Each structure stands twice: as C-alpha cells, then as structure tokens.
Amino acid sequence: MLLWKKLHWSCTIGNRRTNDPQGVRRRIVDTAYDTFVRQGYIATGMLEIREKASVSGGAMAHHFPAKCQLGLAVIRDRVTQAVRQTWIEPLDVSLDAPAAIDLIFGNIISELTYKGSVSGCPLNNMAMEISHHDPEMRAALSEIFAAWHDALSAKFQADVAAGRTVGMNPNSLATLVIALYSGAMAIAKTRQDVGALIDCRTELAALLASKYRMQ
Known part of the structure; x- marks a missing residue:
C-alpha cells in the first residue's frame, strides 16, 4: 500500500x-x-x-x-482496505472459520517476521489514538470494526448452519477473536516480537477445535 x-x-x-x-x-x-x-x-x-x-x-x-480530513481519507481508503484484505477476504474464501483464522494469523506472523519489525494493526493504532478526539473519525473506525465483526460472525454462523459446530454463539465468538488479535498485536508492537501472536494463534486453534465437530 x-x-x-x-x-x-x-x-x-x-x-x-x-x-x-x-x-x-x-x-x-x-x-x-x-x-x-x-x-x-x-x-x-x-x-x-x-x-x-x-x-x-x-x-x-x-x-x-485540515488534518482531520486526511485522517478520514486514510481510514476510509486505506485502513478499510487493509482490514478487508487481511481478514474479510480470507474469511470469504476459506472452508470454515478455524481454517481462515489460522491462515490469517499465519500470514501476519510470516509477514512481520520477514519485515523484522511490528508497527501494529492500523485499525487498532488509530482507534486507540483518536477515538476520544474526533467523533467523525471515531464513527468511521467503528464502521470498520463492525464490518470485521460481521464477517467473522457470518462465517461462524455459516459453520453452524453447515453442521460443523454446535453450542456456540457466533457474535460473541467473533468479538473474542477480534479482542484476542488486537491485544496480541499490541503486545507484539510493544515487544517488537511476534511471540504473542504465535501464542494467540495456538490457543485460538485449540479453542475452536473444541467447538467444531471432527471432519
């Protein structure tokens, strides 16, 4: 980009x-x-x-x-695109949610390891910085979080409908995935190390495996 x-x-x-x-x-x-x-x-x-x-x-x-207008353009044109390319598109093409999430984490870990540095998640970075400063930018960021959450929830719901999993709440599980990823990325940025993302990937895979039927 x-x-x-x-x-x-x-x-x-x-x-x-x-x-x-x-x-x-x-x-x-x-x-x-x-x-x-x-x-x-x-x-x-x-x-x-x-x-x-x-x-x-x-x-x-x-x-x-004004700078706020540039901030809005970055959010709407680039941060939205980053979330779509990193999360939403892989969810659309993967067989099920666990496969998609594992692929996404693997791609991110590989990219950051290759770069040798961690800048953080663009969405999280801007949300943490400006949510209390500009209502319009906060609303634009909230829309991206909502689209991300909706894509995850829809994938989990599709897995429920296909009989791949039972006894789970797609909405709350989508929230958990986003929260775990966001927290792991913040730790990785602070430490300049992908270890937290690797741990999160492993634990999420185990959690989801416990909720999905064996294929």
Missing part, C-alpha cells in the same frame, strides 16, 4: 501537459497511511506528510485543508 510535485501534479510529454490530481491525492493518502501506522496520527504533522509525498502546499491544501 505504499506509493511514493504541486496542485494538479503535472508532467510534460513533448509539448503536451498532463494533470493527475487523483494521483496526487493517492500519494498524499498513501504517505499519510504509512506515516500514521509507523509513528502515530497525533505525532505526524501535515508538513511532514507533504514533504514525504513531494507535493506543494497548494496541492495539500486543495485536497486536504
């Missing part, structure tokens, strides 16, 4: 000048997303984002007159 100079950024092809305002906007949002995830929303200034994105003050003001 990382893409790396003025209002209506332009280039010259021969004598023809082409404008790409949407490309400028994407570059600003992508740069802001990366910076917010790594160092936090509050600690990041608009000037820093503008310089990293290589855009002029006029371009920045045109697309995002």
Whole structure:
C-alpha cells in the first residue's frame, strides 16, 4: 500500500501537459497511511506528510485543508482496505472459520517476521489514538470494526448452519477473536516480537477445535 510535485501534479510529454490530481491525492493518502501506522496520527504533522509525498502546499491544501480530513481519507481508503484484505477476504474464501483464522494469523506472523519489525494493526493504532478526539473519525473506525465483526460472525454462523459446530454463539465468538488479535498485536508492537501472536494463534486453534465437530 505504499506509493511514493504541486496542485494538479503535472508532467510534460513533448509539448503536451498532463494533470493527475487523483494521483496526487493517492500519494498524499498513501504517505499519510504509512506515516500514521509507523509513528502515530497525533505525532505526524501535515508538513511532514507533504514533504514525504513531494507535493506543494497548494496541492495539500486543495485536497486536504485540515488534518482531520486526511485522517478520514486514510481510514476510509486505506485502513478499510487493509482490514478487508487481511481478514474479510480470507474469511470469504476459506472452508470454515478455524481454517481462515489460522491462515490469517499465519500470514501476519510470516509477514512481520520477514519485515523484522511490528508497527501494529492500523485499525487498532488509530482507534486507540483518536477515538476520544474526533467523533467523525471515531464513527468511521467503528464502521470498520463492525464490518470485521460481521464477517467473522457470518462465517461462524455459516459453520453452524453447515453442521460443523454446535453450542456456540457466533457474535460473541467473533468479538473474542477480534479482542484476542488486537491485544496480541499490541503486545507484539510493544515487544517488537511476534511471540504473542504465535501464542494467540495456538490457543485460538485449540479453542475452536473444541467447538467444531471432527471432519
């Protein structure tokens, strides 16, 4: 999701000048997303984002007159996409919830191990920082949590309907999975170590195995 100079950024092809305002906007949002995830929303200034994105003050003001507007764009355009790609899409294509959850944890652990650093969950990072500061951003973050929860709950409910599991509450179990993942990711970020995610993956697999019928 990382893409790396003025209002209506332009280039010259021969004598023809082409404008790409949407490309400028994407570059600003992508740069802001990366910076917010790594160092936090509050600690990041608009000037820093503008310089990293290589855009002029006029371009920045045109697309995002205020930092909160940029924060909303990051949440709606990038954080939503990150949750969808990381969680919701694997849930859609996996046979059952346990297989999907184990795959998701495995992918995340492998990616973080390869990177050698843990920036944390983009959704959790922004929720912890700004939920008390901006009602509109809080509402946008809440919508992402709701979509994530709905996808997990729907997968558990589909497993119940298919007779794979009995005696469980899809809604509460979805809440548990999100809470466990969020907490494990916070620990992993603090320690800069994926051990908490590995432990969470193992315990979740055992818990879900106890609730599912043997295939």
